[in-house]
Amino acid sequence: MRLDTLYTAETPEGIALSLRPAGLFARGLAYLIDFAIRMGIFVGISITVGMLGKMGFGILLVAYFCLEWFYPVIFELTRAAATPGKRVMGLRVVMDSGLPVTPAASLTRNLLRAADFVPSFYGAGIVSMLWRRDSKRLGDLAAGTLVVFSDQVSLHGSVPAAEPQAPARPLTxxxxxxxxxxxxxxxxxxxxxxxxxxxxxxxxxxxxxxxxxxxxxxxxxxxxxxxxxxxxxxxxxxxxxxxxx
Structure with a gap:
């Protein structure tokens, strides 16, 4: 069974969206890219505030907290709905309905990364993603979100095959x-x-x-x-x- 399979969501207007959930490999690479970016920012801040003594250490702790917990939220609430790592891998975060992710859902899924991390190295999150066909980790289950490939979908496809039938009257x-x-x-x-x-x-x-x-x-x-x-x-x-x- 493939890790990445189709997921169908229905919008309130009755439109069926075919989404392709991202599997462990794509999301893992996106995480590594984001981790490298966060570490680069953290090192830059460390060098900048390194000469401020205890005050600089306090600023560094605040910066680490913000990078760890709010870095994903800020990017997921943009129009791209994805962190830089996810954008590189062609991914985005959406609600289960296919609609844009809400602030509450984004905050919930990222705060619960602590639960995904147990017992170590995102063990619980990896098991959840491998177990489920939609590749959801625990944070996604709690927030009702889905990480999908952001491929463009055509609004109009080919007309399904059917036996031609004349209309009851001339059409404009x-x-x-x-x-x-x-x-x-x-x-x-x-x-x-x-x-x-x-x-x-x-x-x-x-x-x-x-x-x-x-x-x-x-x-x-x-x-x-x-x-x-x-x-x-x-x-x-x-x-x-x-x-x-």
Whole structure:
């Protein structure tokens, strides 16, 4: 079984997001990059305040605390939703729903790194990531967050295959665009939402020509989308742009 597999989240608008959780290797490399950056900043501060005696030591302790606990939070709340290490590895932090991470969730997942660290060297976190298909560590489980690959997703895909079906009436150019746009989102919408939107277009659906007459609204509208794209079934009257002639 692969460590990185697809995770599907549904937004409040009914859009299905296909996310690819990042596994142990990618997240481990991102952590090492961030660790090197934090150590570089810490060494720089140490050199700067080294001549201030006890006051400098106090500043150094505060700097270490901020780097250890707030370095990830600050970067995760930016638009990139990722620390520099995660950005190098093409990762980002999101909520389980696929929405941007919230301040409370980011703070929770990072404070609980202490639990992931036990008994040593992030032992509990590594076991959790290897055990779960979504590669969540304990902090992610508590905060409801997910570390995913930030690959760009196309809003419109190819129109699913369907038997071409003429519309019940001629379609305007705007209606044709709406039907094709809807069909191109088949992989991004949940089946329930996809069919719900298709039922809104009932007035343009022709008679159900499927065997047994049991085709759903979405199947029939996909046939109209194929018709609008110029694909014709055998024996069907020729049309142009969704209007018969």
């Amino acid at each position: 150019a705007r209606e044709q665009m709406a039907v094709v746009s809807w069909a191109g989102r088949a992989t991004r919408l949940t089946p329930e939402r996809f069919d719900e939107l298709a039922r809104i277009a009932q007035p343009v659906l022709g008679p159900d020509t499927s065997a047994g007459g049991g085709a759903s609204a979405s199947q029939r509208l996909l046939g109209v989308a194929q018709w609008v794209l110029g694909r014709r079934g055998g024996g069907a009257a020729q049309t142009r742009g969704g209007t018969t002639r």
